[in-house]
Amino acid sequence: MGLLRDFIKKITHPFLRKGAEFYYRKPRSYSYNGITTIVHPDVFPPHLTLSTKILLDFMSDIDLTQKTFLELGCGSGIISLYASQKRATVTASDINKTALAYLQKASTENKLPVTCVYSNLFEALQEKHFDYIFINPPYYPKAPESTKQHAWFCGEEFEYFEALFKQLPIYLSEENTTYMILSEDCELEKIESIASKNDIVMKTIFTTKKVGEKNYIFAISQK
Ligand SMILES: C[S@@+](CC[C@H](N)C(=O)[O-])C[C@H]1O[C@@H](n2cnc3c(N)ncnc32)[C@H](O)[C@@H]1O
Structure with a gap:
């Protein structure tokens, strides 16, 4: 198991290692539950990474009918498309314009409505309430040098999480459910300390171990 995990890490972490670069040198399709998206090389790849699939499977038991979902x-938006298939009213945001353009196309082709918004975190979002918010964040502490790298790197000083936890409180309420996935590979204590500084609590509600790597889904709420 250790060897397999090391192999997966070698090709996926950090992303720009040669194996992944070769695989993702051209757009690749990705399918889930009858939904197909095309993932551009500049967009976070759900194929070889674990987090997207874990969130998709986790969503399957949630009734999203008539819920608002962010x-x-x-990234590829497969989570958004699945939420739309589950009859949620879906907003998908990103700072990667290529990701949004491909998702817009997939939304049309799959006949699954998704409102795509170019936004740095919550900055350009008009809505101030979502019943559900799903976040699969970048978490390696390095400054992103390109749009593509924003999928992986959260800034040397965890600037992504500093900004996220500052902006998040107005979206958190009794009526909202916010989930975030993280891996044992990231600096969990550091991320939790940034949350705590902003009066935010991260409660582990789901743990899974795949190819030797533990992933956690946290429910995010206000203290
Ligand atoms: C780990 S990927 C997850 C993609 C997708 N949610 C999934 O699960 O497959 C993180 C995504 O967050 C986006 N991102 C990073 N920083 C952002 C920011 N400040 N505002 C909006 N999106 C951001 C990246 O461009 C990337 O698409």
């Missing part, structure tokens, strides 16, 4: 940092 995928903050949507």
Whole structure:
């Protein structure tokens, strides 16, 4: 198991390692539950990474009918499309314009409505309430040097999380459910300390171990 995990890490972490670069040198399709998206090389790849699939499977038991749903940092948008298939009213946001353009196309082709918004975190979002918010954040502490790298790197000083936890409180309420996925590979204590500084509580509600790597889904709420 250790060897397999090391192999997966070698090709996926950090993303720009040669194996992944070769695989993602051209757009690749990705399918889930009858929905197909095309993932551009500049967009976070759900194929070889674990987090997207874990969130998709986790969503399957949630009744999203007539719920408002935000995928903050949507990447390929497969999570948004699945939420739309589950009859939610979906907003997908990202700072990656290529991701949004491909998702817009997939939304039309799959006949699954998704409102795509170019936004740095919550900055350009008009809505101030979502029943559900799903976040699969970048978490490696390095400054992103390109749009593509924003999928992986949260800034040397965890600037992504500093900004996220500052902006998030107005979206958190009794009526809202916010989930974030993180891996044991990231600096969990540091991220939790940034949350705590902003009066935000991260409660582990789901843990899974795949190819030797533990992933956690946290419910995010206000203290
Ligand atoms: C780890 S990827 C997850 C993509 C997708 N949600 C999934 O689960 O497959 C993180 C995404 O967040 C986006 N992102 C990073 N920083 C952002 C920011 N400040 N505002 C909006 N999106 C951001 C990245 O461009 C990337 O698409």
